[in-house]
Amino acid sequence: MKRLINTSRVKSPWLIHFDCGSCNGCDIEVLACLTPVYDIERFGILNVGNPKHADILVVTGTVNHRNKKALKNVYDQMPEPKVVVAVGACGTTGGIFREAYNVVGGVDKIIPVDAYVSGCAAKPEAIIDGVVIALGKLAEKGKKVDQGIFERLENTQNFIKSR
Amino acid sequence: MNMNDAIAVLAALFLAPLIGGLVAGLDRKVTARLQGRYGPPILQPFYDVLKLFGKEKMIVNYWQIVCAYMYLVANILTVVLLALQSDLLLIFFVLAVGGVFLVIGALAAESPYSQIGAQRELIQMLTYEPLLILVFVGIYLETGSFKISEIIATYHEPLLISLPLLFVVMGYALVIKLKKSPFDIATSHHAHQEIVKGVLTEYSGPYLGIIEISHWFETVFLLGLCALFWHTSFLWMAVLVVATYFGEVLVDNVCARLTWRWMLPHAWTGGLIMSFANYFWIFEKIK
Numbered sequence A: 001m002k003r004l005i006n007t008s009r010v011k012s013p014w015l016i017h018f019d020c021g022s023c024n025g026c027d028i029e030v031l032a033c034l035t036p037v038y039d040i041e042r043f044g045i046l047n048v049g050n051p052k053h054a055d056i057l058v059v060t061g062t063v064n065h066r067n068k069k070a071l072k073n074v075y076d077q078m079p080e081p082k083v084v085v086a087v088g089a090c091g092t093t094g095g096i097f098r099e100a101y102n103v104v105g106g107v108d109k110i111i112p113v114d115a116y117v118s119g120c121a122a123k124p125e126a127i128i129d130g131v132v133i134a135l136g137k138l139a140e141k142g143k144k145v146d147q148g149i150f151e152r153l154e155n156t157q158n159f160i161k162s163r
Numbered sequence B: 001m002n003m004n005d006a007i008a009v010l011a012a013l014f015l016a017p018l019i020g021g022l023v024a025g026l027d028r029k030v031t032a033r034l035q036g037r038y039g040p041p042i043l044q045p046f047y048d049v050l051k052l053f054g055k056e057k058m059i060v061n062y063w064q065i066v067c068a069y070m071y072l073v074a075n076i077l078t079v080v081l082l083a084l085q086s087d088l089l090l091i092f093f094v095l096a097v098g099g100v101f102l103v104i105g106a107l108a109a110e111s112p113y114s115q116i117g118a119q120r121e122l123i124q125m126l127t128y129e130p131l132l133i134l135v136f137v138g139i140y141l142e143t144g145s146f147k148i149s150e151i152i153a154t155y156h157e158p159l160l161i162s163l164p165l166l167f168v169v170m171g172y173a174l175v176i177k178l179k180k181s182p183f184d185i186a187t188s189h190h191a192h193q194e195i196v197k198g199v200l201t202e203y204s205g206p207y208l209g210i211i212e213i214s215h216w217f218e219t220v221f222l223l224g225l226c227a228l229f230w231h232t233s234f235l236w237m238a239v240l241v242v243a244t245y246f247g248e249v250l251v252d253n254v255c256a257r258l259t260w261r262w263m264l265p266h267a268w269t270g271g272l273i274m275s276f277a278n279y280f281w282i283f284e285k286i287k
Ligand code: SF4
Pocket: A021, A022, A023, A024, A025, A026, A027, A060, A061, A062, A087, A088, A089, A090, A091, A095, A096, A119, A120, A121, A122
């Protein structure tokens, strides 16, 4: 059963796309993945608008002082297991906006990032590759989450026994 | 309870979710093909639900848990009652209870999206419930009974022949109930919409999975109602059900979402006119 759930995790990643101060170049490429040409729904990937339903957070663009709270908030609302993909030169490092006074930098300054996709703008193929890498991590994390549950159960059992 | 009933109940409990899930998968595949895409595997809905069960439990209000389970129970009950060939009116009320619990669960969370979604869901219920009642009354006028077992035992020609307009009315109700375009106002299966996921916004993880499974039961139940319109021959029943569902998917894909201000008057006037036309036809025949 645990194995089944874990394969399902990899087969049905729902992603949420968060535009964190991108120039919209990367956003267009993310949306291009949904079109008939790339059709990521083939892999069961759905673009959901709700962090509470999502497994993968795809972030485009730089983080600045105003929207870092929003980014953190979206990340915190996603239930475990979850992974983050930073897309574009901006998302990974801050890109050409890196030196700007209002920019914090890449996405990894605020939340842990599992996969980086380079490019300005990142190609749809590259984005799909990034998501696939993230899926591997998702499976690993999923195992850990399950372990967590069973360990917790074990602790409870031990506790009851010791009483 | 005799042996046949027991088998019917078991089939309703275990076969219905399988069929419902497969139908949902086919639905997504056909939709993708209609949009020129390749589409997900047929088993995708099962993967989705299994994944949802593996997610962390996250709730805003404990009522959501109760409501998700009640919605599931009510939907299972409708399918079981249908399999037991019980009373149409009874089934109708159980269906209404399920719908109400979904709305209560959404109202229990304070998010504006789920609140608006819940209001819209209520309006949708207001729209399709009278239509369904009209259909059931039509079936009663024609066959003289609300009980499915009696209808099957005493009435020996397809209901579709004497109630064609009521079948169209039911198609209307079906589009609304299955949450398909142009009436996917409260929540939508595809991508996002202006109120994110509407009623389902605040349900997440395992509870969303439960609601998804309830939706499979709901689909099976509604298709079962369709099947009732051609209960004499198994082959034609299957043809009717498949044609109806394909029609729904087609309508889903060619329509844009409408507002409730359009839905309510049009569904009601259209539904009322067609139902009463059909009633008059029945009375003429009886005379
Ligand atoms: S990486 Fe390039 S295309 Fe993407 S958001 Fe930054 S500047 Fe725009």
